[in-house]
Amino acid sequence: MKKLVNDPENVVREALEGMAAAHPDLIRVHYDPNYVVRADAPVRGKVGIVSGGGSGHEPMHGGFVGRGMLDAACPGAVFTSPTPDQMLEATRAVDGGAGVLHVVKNYTGDVMNFDMAADMARADGIEVESVVINDDVAVRDSLYTAGRRGVGTTVLAEKLCGAAAEEGRSLKDVAEVCRKANGWGRSMGMALTSCTVPHVGKPTFEIGEDEMEIGIGIHGEPGRTRMELKAADEVVALLMEPILGDLPFKAGDDVLLFVNGMGGTPLIELYVVYRKAHEIATGRGLRVVRNLIGDYITSLEMAGCSITLLKMDDDLVKLWDAPVKTPALRWGV
Amino acid sequence: MKKLVNDPENVVREALEGMAAAHPDLIRVHYDPNYVVRADAPVRGKVGIVSGGGSGHEPMHGGFVGRGMLDAACPGAVFTSPTPDQMLEATRAVDGGAGVLHVVKNYTGDVMNFDMAADMARADGIEVESVVINDDVAVRDSLYTAGRRGVGTTVLAEKLCGAAAEEGRSLKDVAEVCRKANGWGRSMGMALTSCTVPHVGKPTFEIGEDEMEIGIGIHGEPGRTRMELKAADEVVALLMEPILGDLPFKAGDDVLLFVNGMGGTPLIELYVVYRKAHEIATGRGLRVVRNLIGDYITSLEMAGCSITLLKMDDDLVKLWDAPVKTPALRWGV
């Protein structure tokens, strides 16, 4: 295992300490239980937004805490959902009297832990809404399974509902923005290499020098299919087809195109991917009105990428363009 | 070789096409010769700033083109200095009548190509100044060698002199900011793995599962020493010692601390590195007043990091905080 870490058990803690040292103007970090919170939380009268999940997906979620996005993030152990006590304390810390939205990725653990936390917070008298993000078209959906995973759309939804909250919208309306983003977003990912969980010390999966995994999750979970490595343009087509086939919208619609790196793929390759994804989207009559390119929802050092298409309307465009000031996403301020 | 590319010979071209498709609001891309230029270039009366170098270091330099930073960037083949014709055309394209600054990293190829371009541009009647960045303390300096490489300080210098140009300072003054940044910046890098040049198809160097390379360059050039892999805190100390030992400044000074990822190292590890680097800097009495953490000057998918310390004064802080709007660095606007 080749990593810049000390004791693998301390990676999450030490990375949080690094964040605290780096961004005192934007965030505060609370330990035991661990959560990252906006430096000026709670913001009176504003809906608070809390997300969280396993660590190893940086900058998500801690890097998205700040004005115009999340009020707090709860980092779990690497690839492990955080616990209800973290979420409860974070919820209390960001409650400015207007209620708190939990943005939850659809993994059994995340959903159950956030459910417990929401129950406890409500028992405390805090109004809590939860929106579960489930945008991964690699997973075949069904009433009888855990359903689709929450992946790339999470980043976009957090930006959008963060802006809505900043504008002063009500809990119901902020949750509505989040649900709309989830309903209008579709993603799919792929991997060239495996990640290595620090405390495991070896790659989660073996993969041949000429193989790739299509439909991979962000935790090194195996994907839909293992196949021979292909040229970037073909890979992009393999990701775009299921996304386009599942889109709840049509030619002529405006979209945001998000090309996300899994952590180990350099930016030059993400632009090669973007080129083709843009071409395919445009070829289907979609208008790419906004985009995001870079490592935002990662899987440690895994090489690979994911693509997200999100339908946009005027309100979402306005919310996307609104100022954001977090460690990882920043503009307009 | 596991990369998201099509024909390896076309990587640079296709990545440029991806950038052009992604950021028409910020940049335009010119092909044959290749350069990336601010969408609104030339800006009348403003000093133009041109940089460039081999590709494979993304987002540097193309990702730094835009308001408040570079006016143009010339991408060469992967790890190969661009050619004078690119630089000449870029220089012409950004000349707003106030002269053009070339920001050149100190590699023999870059220096010679930019020299030729500057001569040609001057023959065209454009006033050109060049500043050569040479901040890499891994290289022992001497009058009789090529001297130190230009690495991390380049990113910071480009931001700072970009802001100075945007403010309307003269060519002489903008160049002075750049020289000051170079004089006050020191960097050192390390690698856990090798990068693979696309058209070569195999790793530039072999490195054992329990080895690391200290003092690595950004082109996979071997570093100062190969040694056994160590804990992150020890690695950081190994990088900080030569930097601190070479600093042209002292306890009590303000600094910007830049922890840069080489491309394949995930952000969570960069924060573990930042934590210790911040601690060491602070322990030496330096005040870390600004910082930057992420992949900004990379070496394809190489895993590893570099650390840069830059002394700051009030003017540099003001220039650092000034608005910047480029694909890779954006704030205040």
Place this chain on the structure above:
Amino acid sequence: MAISGDDVVGWIRRSAELLAENRDYLTQLDAAIGDADHGANMDRGFRAVLQKLPTVADKDIGTVLKTVGMTLVSTVGGAGGPLYGTFFMQAGTATSGKDALEPEDWAKALEAAVNGVINRGKASPGDKTMVDALLPALEALRSALNDGAPLAEALRRSAAAAEQGMKDTIPLVARKGRASYLGERSAGHQDPGATSSHLLLRAAAEVWSGQD
């Protein structure tokens, strides 16, 4: 005759031991169809439990088990945290105030625990989850006690049923939890949660086998 408070503490300790020993094994199982953390999660949780135990060792069995559950909820995370947390909290509620458990008390506690897991996770038998080890274990315990088997024997049959249930998860296609994302590709692998469940029941059988 009965399971004492010390016996319950002994069971928890032995469980912690078995989970620590099988940490890498559980993680490997989870790597194949999940995210390679089940071993680390359970081990982290039970190490926290071991630290907490002394503070409640002299309390009633219900308090001990509820404390175990609450500690797991706040230290394990993932799916395992809420599920095993609920398991022990429900077992604790069912044994509230008791200083010793008769065989029937244990059966009721296990029943409450297993129902808690099912209510929280909504998994049905055959979904390839810990339920596939827990439910057979409960049924085997009940039928052994109905047969008039002594406690030690009933515990052994219960643990054996958990083991069988665990093995029977191998051919299943997962319908719940992270393994369900794999669809057909989840078949052919043993479920990590069913495996850790078996370890808990095996620990009970080992530690309490002196009783009858």
Place this chain on the structure above:
Amino acid sequence: MAISGDDVVGWIRRSAELLAENRDYLTQLDAAIGDADHGANMDRGFRAVLQKLPTVADKDIGTVLKTVGMTLVSTVGGAGGPLYGTFFMQAGTATSGKDALEPEDWAKALEAAVNGVINRGKASPGDKTMVDALLPALEALRSALNDGAPLAEALRRSAAAAEQGMKDTIPLVARKGRASYLGERSAGHQDPGATSSHLLLRAAAEVWSGQD
């Protein structure tokens, strides 16, 4: 007797061929003490030259060589681009207007070329650069011609000296170019630029060896 314009074009073509054949070899040498691009750079440049050649094939030798130099400058990049670009541009200036080269003309052209490289790169002999192949080649050519050797013989001695100079770079510690960043670690490796320089002089010896 003399080197014709066609001969010069033949030399360039043969050089392109040798560089293409040795692309991986040059890149490997550059990987050891540089950045693994010298082979790709030279090959890219000479492929561009081959495309350009037909447009000047009927021009004087000076024009051909200057065109080669300018094409290399705008397609090779790195250190090799300006250095080899200058090499050919200077050789072109020295042969301006000529349709054939007497041995002494070639010696003057090579001298101008090598001086151009030295002026641009500021390398001294022993710095572990292409100069360590080029300068011995020039000296060997001069002394062979002074000895009254026929051109073919002089070219062979020139190429052999380049080869020896190339090999002699192995123990050297680099003081110029990218390899200098390695300090002592650059010793023990052959310089890629000296190797490509040898290939150019070998091509001349091969292609022009019929003349004398």
